[in-house]
Amino acid sequence: MKVRLLASLKAGLLAGLAAALINAILFFFFRQAGVITDSVLLPNQQPMTVVPVIVSSLVLALLGSVAYYLLARFTGDGYRYITIIASVLLILSFANPFFGIPGVTVPYALALNVMHVVVVAALLYALRQFTAPAPDPVKP
Template sequence: MISKLDIKQSLVAGLLAGITSAVINAILFFIFHGAGVITDTIYPQPDKPMTIAPVIMASIVPSIIGSLVFFLFEKFTNNGYKIFSIVAIVLMVLSLFSPFTVIPGVTMGYSLVLCVMHIVVPLTLLYFIRRAKQTKGMKTSTTL
């Protein structure tokens, strides 16, 4: 029997992933900002240096949206996790190009740090969704 997550379980996984990835990315931000890799002289947004607020939002919001997308794959397909994993990894790889191409005057170090932050979010989301599915599978098998 295939155990599928309901909307609540998917959202909880997304929220946990968002909070966890926000904490990880905030730590990375402060470490690399303190080390001078992320500088206030490079502007990812027009006339605005990188701050912690967009880092946190860019970790939480995509995780919650991703968990909703996962729920839709889970609901309407037989291989929701597999399909979602493929889509998430493809989008993650595509997102790795943006720090190099979108930010004017960006340094290699700055771009690489942003790439690491881009990797944290989808991998954390995949981890929490998988964990939720395993937990649900264990509960389902014990109740049979």
């Protein structure tokens, strides 16, 4: 069974849009709650805005869908492999806010980690729902 590239990209786009919307809502919720503040500066010396949240959600979901397509094409079980890889990368990403943002508070970092979970969950859900493998062509 083959997975179509277009189906994989559509799933990635849908996942990215859903994750971007959910993460934007979470961003404003955490900001309103005082968890994400302007007192913590990113490495570019700017406070966090919603723009990198949206862009990161979209780009990473699309990259994940391309990785899924390649895994599905060259292995027998792309979904299983992308689930494993995405889970490992998600766990590793939990350290990023703590080490990548100077002076980050624990609640701020945990809020960002929640957003990481949203992207991975949206991607895996969309891939499972929208990339029904195409049947292999019948050989005469």
